[in-house]
Amino acid sequence: MAETGKPPESYTLRIRRFDPESGAAPYWAEHTIELEPHRSVLEGILQAKGRFDGSIGIRCSCKAAICGSCGVRINGQPGLACHTHIGRAKETSRDGVIEIEPMGNMPVIKDLIVDMDAVHWKKVQRVTPWLINKEPIPEREYLVDRESMVDVTQTMACIQCGACVSDCLSMEVDPLFIGPAALAKAYRFVGDPRDAQQYERLQDLAEDPHGIYDCTHCFKCIEACPKGVAPMNQIMRLRRRAGSDHHISDRNNGERHEAAFVTLVKDHGLLWEAELLPRSHGGNSWFGKFAPKAGLELADSLPVITKAMLRRKVTPMGALKPHKIPSADLKQVQDIYDTVHGRDERLELNLYITGYDEDEAGAQEPAAVAASGGGDGGQTAAEGGQPGMTPEDSPTR
Amino acid sequence: MKVAYWPGCVSRGFTPELHGSMAKVAPLLDIELVELDRACCTGAGVIAEHNQELADTLNARTFALAQQVQGADLMMNICSTCQGAQTECQERLDANAEYREHVNGTLAKYDLRYEKDNLANKNFLWVLVEELGLDELRSRVKRPLTDLKVGPFYGCYIVRPTDRLGIDDEKPRDTYLSLVIEALGGTVIEYAGMQKCCGFPIITMNKEASLKQAARHLGDAQDADADCLVTPCPLCHLNLDLQQPLAQRHASRALDMPVLHLPQLVGLALGLDPKELGFQRHVVKPASVIDWSTSVVAGVGDEGGAVSARGW
Numbered sequence: 163m164a165e166t167g168k169p170p171e172s173y174t175l176r177i178r179r180f181d182p183e184s185g186a187a188p189y190w191a192e193h194t195i196e197l198e199p200h201r202s203v204l205e206g207i208l209q210a211k212g213r214f215d216g217s218i219g220i221r222c223s224c225k226a227a228i229c230g231s232c233g234v235r236i237n238g239q240p241g242l243a244c245h246t247h248i249g250r251a252k253e254t255s256r257d258g259v260i261e262i263e264p265m266g267n268m269p270v271i272k273d274l275i276v277d278m279d280a281v282h283w284k285k286v287q288r289v290t291p292w293l294i295n296k297e298p299i300p301e302r303e304y305l306v307d308r309e310s311m312v313d314v315t316q317t318m319a320c321i322q323c324g325a326c327v328s329d330c331l332s333m334e335v336d337p338l339f340i341g342p343a344a345l346a347k348a349y350r351f352v353g354d355p356r357d358a359q360q361y362e363r364l365q366d367l368a369e370d371p372h373g374i375y376d377c378t379h380c381f382k383c384i385e386a387c388p389k390g391v392a393p394m395n396q397i398m399r400l401r402r403r404a405g406s407d408h409h410i411s412d413r414n415n416g417e418r419h420e421a422a423f424v425t426l427v428k429d430h431g432l433l434w435e436a437e438l439l440p441r442s443h444g445g446n447s448w449f450g451k452f453a454p455k456a457g458l459e460l461a462d463s464l465p466v467i468t469k470a471m472l473r474r475k476v477t478p479m480g481a482l483k484p485h486k487i488p489s490a491d492l493k494q495v496q497d498i499y500d501t502v503h504g505r506d507e508r509l510e511l512n513l514y515i516t517g518y519d520e521d522e523a524g525a526q527e528p529a530a531v532a533a534s535g536g537g538d539g540g541q542t543a544a545e546g547g548q549p550g551m552t553p554e555d556s557p558t559r
Numbered sequence: 560m561k562v563a564y565w566p567g568c569v570s571r572g573f574t575p576e577l578h579g580s581m582a583k584v585a586p587l588l589d590i591e592l593v594e595l596d597r598a599c600c601t602g603a604g605v606i607a608e609h610n611q612e613l614a615d616t617l618n619a620r621t622f623a624l625a626q627q628v629q630g631a632d633l634m635m636n637i638c639s640t641c642q643g644a645q646t647e648c649q650e651r652l653d654a655n656a657e658y659r660e661h662v663n664g665t666l667a668k669y670d671l672r673y674e675k676d677n678l679a680n681k682n683f684l685w686v687l688v689e690e691l692g693l694d695e696l697r698s699r700v701k702r703p704l705t706d707l708k709v710g711p712f713y714g715c716y717i718v719r720p721t722d723r724l725g726i727d728d729e730k731p732r733d734t735y736l737s738l739v740i741e742a743l744g745g746t747v748i749e750y751a752g753m754q755k756c757c758g759f760p761i762i763t764m765n766k767e768a769s770l771k772q773a774a775r776h777l778g779d780a781q782d783a784d785a786d787c788l789v790t791p792c793p794l795c796h797l798n799l800d801l802q803q804p805l806a807q808r809h810a811s812r813a814l815d816m817p818v819l820h821l822p823q824l825v826g827l828a829l830g831l832d833p834k835e836l837g838f839q840r841h842v843v844k845p846a847s848v849i850d851w852s853t854s855v856v857a858g859v860g861d862e863g864g865a866v867s868a869r870g871w
Contacts, residue, residue: 253728331755331756331772332756332761332768334755334772334775335758335768335771335772335775336765336767336768336771339768371765372765375761375764375765376761376764376765376768377761378756378758378760378761378768378769378772379604379715379756379760380715380719380755380756381643381715381716381719381720382715382719382756384719384720385719385720385721398604398607398608401608402608402609402610405608405609406609406610414764414765415763415764416764419605419763419764420605420608420609423602423603423605423606423609424605424606424609424610427599427600427602427606427617431599431600432568432571432572432599432600433568433569433572433600433603434572435568435569435572435573436572436573438763439762439763442763443763462766462805463805465804465805466801466802466804466805466842469801469804469842470573470801470842473839473840473841473842473844474839474840475573475574475575475576475801475840475841475842476573485568485571485572487596487597487598487599488596488597491597491598491599492599494620494669495599495617495620497668497669498613498616498617498620498665498666499613501616501665502610502612502613502616502665503610503613505612508610508611508612509611509612509661510611510612511611511615511651511654511655511658513650513651513654513655516654516655517654518654518655519654519655519656
């Protein structure tokens, strides 16, 4: 947290200017402004606009990280201009000049304003972002478990700023990818017990070639989000529900890939890469490789397979025989699989909900802390008079 | 320095040269490797996607095995993906005592137990900078990589999320590859894709998008005039090297970009022979760009640039 009460300093902003309607190429404009270091980059931009060039295009409203209007890239990182200290922005800059660009993956309307309608909102519309009522609709309100609503609160924290869309690496190569913000929104309804079409939603998103299995797991959206929504984690939850709960066998190999991976590690303790690819395409068994789909994939990969064999990167024996861990250890691994799979409910610890243990004393004796009223408002799952409950059953937020 | 060494699956499977070169390099850096040969796959995020508790329990078992290694200073891996997957599990285990006890309860029947605050798990890259130290590394260089232009390629799991991985102003772990390349005498080539995704996680789901990602970064590195890339992640290596002939189709040009594993680059500067380091196992042979046998002074520009004219 930046200190307040410091005197104003000079900051130089390098702002990306572009007006597509002018026909001129984009260019950089530098302006030096004066502000206290704890003030925001947005205030810096507005000062430059007020003092030097009224034509700088920037969208903003609340200046308090609530409305999500002022998403930009600062020194290459997406975020809210109003939520970034200008002193910190200078520290993270390459050459002492704060570089401000419009967000990525969306067309620029003017300067720092991007077309959210063309990309972000269209994708949000794509996931049916409203509740589909279960019938019959109750006369009064729906009654739901507290826990089930807590599960979707993380996605509800989204302010639709588009920072995650800006940085999405899958969208960079596949503009049709539904993307992090919209898929997080999709989980908001898939995870809602009042929704009537969870299965249909999941099937739709799993079968779409640009749906949940198009996420490349790069953590960019988690890093970009100013609100801790962790869109990638929500996408993984959608996959977990689609694959493990509903066994939706999708055309994108998503469910098969996961099943093959999980099975191969259970069978051998280590991953058997040569078997993973054909099984992901052809089905999760040793015979998967003989399925037509797997054959097509192997044929397509022939240049690579040949090269790998020639270089002795992969030997025929290596491809046909898995590497294994000692059998006593493999038994332990398989035993762990059986124990965890045998539970009545899948246990998930969401640190966004439960938070972190405050201190070592509390961590070792959670019940004692709860009893003594310690932990002053901390978020440990064990407090609040709920000792003995599993973490996901005792959210305290 | 003695480390509980987790090599991962791929370094013993499709990238055997990685495990091999690490074994050759370790003694030159006085790192004693105690291999965790009883441990299982980290799940690479996929098992966690299937069932979080399963991934956490399997990795807690690995952590417990590492904590049993007598005299080990820390646990070391040579795979960005292992680092990320394990750190994610470790974060959950460390964050919540009750959850940790629950997981330890499953491990109890194998006489295993994971203790919080007693296990640093670091990628070889972090070990080089934080444990060995860059000055020490520099002093051990026998054959500086003079004029070799190396592009870093980190792999997502080792640079994001920054708070989970402990990346901050004091430990700028997302800049370590550059520091190591410089310490080895090489020239760092920065390019757009160096901290982006190689595309490997979706190679079975959306092959075109996956290969486009690899092609894009390889092309960016080529445009920035890199002689080769170096990566601490064998999965990235699979998409960038093994799949390069296919990725090339999406670049509409010859890429011919050798991709080195981090221990290979270090080994080269420490005086090891390219053959010992397994360079011949790569799909894009590093020798096709640089004549490693006589010197590591880059000769790319001298060859007139044409791929076919290089003749190696």
